Amino acid sequence: MNYQVISVLVLIALLPYKIIANSHIKYEKTNYYLDDIQKFKKIIHVCPEESSRQYVAPLVNKNGEEFSACEYQYFCHKNEPCVKIHTVNNINYFDYITYGEYLTNINDKSENMIFISCSEKSFKNGMCNTDICEKDSDCFSNNCVKGVCMVNDSNPSYICRTTKENSELKVKCLLAYEEKCNNDNECGDIASCSKDKICVIHNEKDENGNDFMKYIISLIAIIYVIIILIAIYYVRKNNHNEKESIKTI
């Protein structure tokens, strides 16, 4: 047993952290505007380059109906080119609260941006937070307030995703999470308009999901501890062996 094996063990131990931290999600600046995206092809065998994944993905609409289609995940402002997110997964962590993390520009790893912003109400209620922003341009909303990305009511963000409505596949660009709304139809993705008049993904639906996430996180924590104990054991054994061999010399 040598240090190579130990470093492999450490790398394995770090893997779940990387997956949970989501730091691998990339975004890409495009030349598409909101209206272009709504015309994208919804279902073909190999999805077009504009999609967020090469193959048809299993998706869910607002009513919980499951379907398969090419997934598009874009963030836009009115009259500005949109940004594509390179994942079919939801980047809004709705297991406990709405949370905005830095994603990385696929063409320039030094460029990072937070796409989820908070409404004042949710932030005060502890229902929304983001990674720490330093300047306005760290936030897709272009509004960094005391280290938190906040929505800008006069320049809302829109999220475009594939959905199924009356058995018809559509790509819809509607208000992003935490933006001000009057009714459910204005909110994008699977969000609805809360009683505070904010687009949110309701937490009640995901209570089972919470338990599952807690279970997975505890499991990962246990695996972590075991791997670290094994690593310590071998480091000690190594040291011991070295001392033994010195003695025999």
Ligand SMILES: *[C@@H]1O[C@H](CO)[C@@H](O)[C@H](O)[C@H]1NC(C)=O
């Ligand atoms: C909100 O957006 C408007 C319009 O783009 C801009 O003029 C204003 O400075 C923004 N406000 C904040 C607080 O970022």
